[in-house]
Structures are given as C-alpha cells and as structure tokens.
Amino acid sequence: MRWYVVVSVALFGFSHAEFGAWNVLSAATLGLVFFPLVLKTRSLWPAIVAHAMGNLDSYGVLNWIR
Secondary structure, eight states, X not given: OHHHHHHHXXXXXXXXGGGOHHHXXXXXXXXXXXXXXXXXXXXXXXXXXXXXXXXXXXXXXHHHHO
C-alpha cells in the first residue's frame, strides 16, 4: 500500500511541474490529503471537487461568491 501512496502522490505532484518546483511540492502535499479521501469514498469525485474548490479559492472566486 505504501508504494501506491508514493507513486500516486508523486504523479499528482509532477503533473503540476509546469507551474514550478513549489507547486510540485504543494501538489504532492495535497495528494497526501486526497489519497485517503479517495480510498475512503472509493471514488475520485470527492478529490476532484476538492481540487476544483482549491483552484477556485486560489483565484479568489470563492470570495467573490460570498
């Protein structure tokens, strides 16, 4: 199971490499949060929604909605 976590987190992190090294690290850290979410729900959708909400928050869209 540990290798699945390492590979999954590394792939998620490196998929954000175009945005710089800091994003690889932060994406990998979020991958550690999303991985148990996927395992618990047995679905990618909660992680996809959490990722989308994080993106919206980083662009300030959630502040605009409130």
